[in-house]
Amino acid sequence: MRKTNLMMALAALCCLxxxxxxxxxxxxxxxxxYGILEGFEEDGVxxxxxxxxxxxxxxxxxxxxxxPVQAWEGIREAKAFGNDPMQLDIFGDMQFRGPGRSExxxxxxxxxxxxxxxxxxxxxxxxNGGGLMAGSGSEPRYDGSSxxxxxxxxxxxxxxxGVFGFFAHPELTAASDHEGSGNYGFLDxxxxxxxxxxxxxxxxGDPNRITIVGESAGSFSxxxxxxxxxxxxxxxxxxxxxxxxxxxxxxxxxxxxxxAGAALLKxxxxxxxxxxMAINADSxxxxxxxxxxxxxxxxxxxxSESADAVFERGEQAQxxxxxxxxxxxxHPMQALxxxxxxxxxxxxxxxxxxxxxxxEIIEAYGxxxxxxxxxxxxxxxxxxLFTGFPTWKAxxxxxxxxxxxxxxxxxxxxxxxxEKMGDKTGGLAGGVREKTEEEKASGWQPAIAPGAVHSADxxxxxxxxxxxxxxxxxxxxxxxxxxxxxYYANFCKTGNPNGKxxxxxxSITKDNLDAAPxxxxxxxxxxxxxxxxxNAYRTLEKFYRSKK
Numbered sequence: 001m002r003k004t005n006l007m008m009a010l011a012a013l014c015c016l017x018x019x020x021x022x023x024x025x026x027x028x029x030x031x032x033x034y035g036i037l038e039g040f041e042e043d044g045v046x047x048x049x050x051x052x053x054x055x056x057x058x059x060x061x062x063x064x065x066x067x068p069v070q071a072w073e074g075i076r077e078a079k080a081f082g083n084d085p086m087q088l089d090i091f092g093d094m095q096f097r098g099p100g101r102s103e104x105x106x107x108x109x110x111x112x113x114x115x116x117x118x119x120x121x122x123x124x125x126x127x128n129g130g131g132l133m134a135g136s137g138s139e140p141r142y143d144g145s146s147x148x149x150x151x152x153x154x155x156x157x158x159x160x161x162g163v164f165g166f167f168a169h170p171e172l173t174a175a176s177d178h179e180g181s182g183n184y185g186f187l188d189x190x191x192x193x194x195x196x197x198x199x200x201x202x203x204x205g206d207p208n209r210i211t212i213v214g215e216s217a218g219s220f221s222x223x224x225x226x227x228x229x230x231x232x233x234x235x236x237x238x239x240x241x242x243x244x245x246x247x248x249x250x251x252x253x254x255x256x257x258x259x260a261g262a263a264l265l266k267x268x269x270x271x272x273x274x275x276x277m278a279i280n281a282d283s284x285x286x287x288x289x290x291x292x293x294x295x296x297x298x299x300x301x302x303x304s305e306s307a308d309a310v311f312e313r314g315e316q317a318q319x320x321x322x323x324x325x326x327x328x329x330x331h332p333m334q335a336l337x338x339x340x341x342x343x344x345x346x347x348x349x350x351x352x353x354x355x356x357x358x359x360e361i362i363e364a365y366g367x368x369x370x371x372x373x374x375x376x377x378x379x380x381x382x383x384x385l386f387t388g389f390p391t392w393k394a395x396x397x398x399x400x401x402x403x404x405x406x407x408x409x410x411x412x413x414x415x416x417x418x419e420k421m422g423d424k425t426g427g428l429a430g431g432v433r434e435k436t437e438e439e440k441a442s443g444w445q446p447a448i449a450p451g452a453v454h455s456a457d458x459x460x461x462x463x464x465x466x467x468x469x470x471x472x473x474x475x476x477x478x479x480x481x482x483x484x485x486x487y488y489a490n491f492c493k494t495g496n497p498n499g500k501x502x503x504x505x506x507s508i509t510k511d512n513l514d515a516a517p518x519x520x521x522x523x524x525x526x527x528x529x530x531x532x533x534x535n536a537y538r539t540l541e542k543f544y545r546s547k548k
Contacts, residue, residue, distance in 0.1 A: 048203070084100070108137065111143070117201055164285070169265070216242050227317075253297075408518060
């Protein structure tokens, strides 16, 4: 009898051990705080797609802060992307994998190779670009499969865009719990981070090692998330790719945002907010199309003051930062608006912006001859006016705290568009578009200093060249992508991009700001320091501060 009891006890202990081990295992069915999700596995990566992280912001929830997910019974399939955010075809070359566009768009996607919850892998959350007007976490270029294979859980998350994400109105402000409106897209991003923080351990992730990254509008978003009291303490690292909402980008007061929203309705012939609420999503976004990237609203909740003010006091997220931008974010011909690219025409084109400081700024960039306008010197200036300078300034602010800052300049141009694409050229969102007659006739693309155009870094950094069939990728492209992806993965793991057999990357500190080390990412990647470029940024900063 005693032997039987002993055997039963041992069997129970074995069963308990087996159950504990199975309970810790990351399978294709994962229990979250809201219910069980069932994903699928492909090429060694477990994928959970179309995961709701907030209630659908439809009906009465349009233009309200995201609400917590409602729990579900049984098993919810997570094998396909959720709806993409509502948007017009602003960037015709964007590629989506969602079933359609809808206000019901608050979904995230998870890629993991964790075998057990105890793996506690670092996590990367990517917020898409698109001017806060377009884009989706379903875009192939953001896919998390490759970084998952590097031992980092990849996550993409949608957020409301255009009029659905960034519309303010006096009645919305008055009805809000925090007496603010207009930052719904940013609040969606906060909700996504919170969901990941609460649930990622079940997918084998470490909720205390979440790094956020974004490109373009996503990068502007990350700079704000670093400063918002709602999110800055939720993250362990941040990466900026081409943008930050600091000088010269300024926030909008709640009063001005409310007035602009009311005027927008009036201009569109919509009599009241109640009427706007009753209009279906397709019609509404056509009546109220975005007119440019929205500024953050000082709503007293997501942000009470400018990001500049937070950064200047060193009160942003106390985390490592990796940030950079591309060598051809903009083109001198955009400033020249068709004029011959001479030095004098370039000065005339910029004089309306820089006034009496025009000559000083242009000379600070080393532009002294007609030829300079269409070399890297000219590209540097116009690129900095778009995304380069604010990204630099965020690095400059952050380095003064003593926290590590790793800055890069991405230089490698995409290869030629594949011949099967015909007479097309690269688009702003990684796809292709028809060449304009001007491009066909004059070769608008730069001949002297080709480089990496805006958004060209995404597929490389995320290891997703093969998701983009438009370009004729070469061995050197794959080698650069592997390097970039490894830097990203290492940074997520340790807060430092360096690793074995990689070009050494020195962080910027408050002691080396005047000759800041910068990693040039190209066929031959290397670190450089250029006091001349730092002086050019300081000259631009002097101008912007004189206008505040």
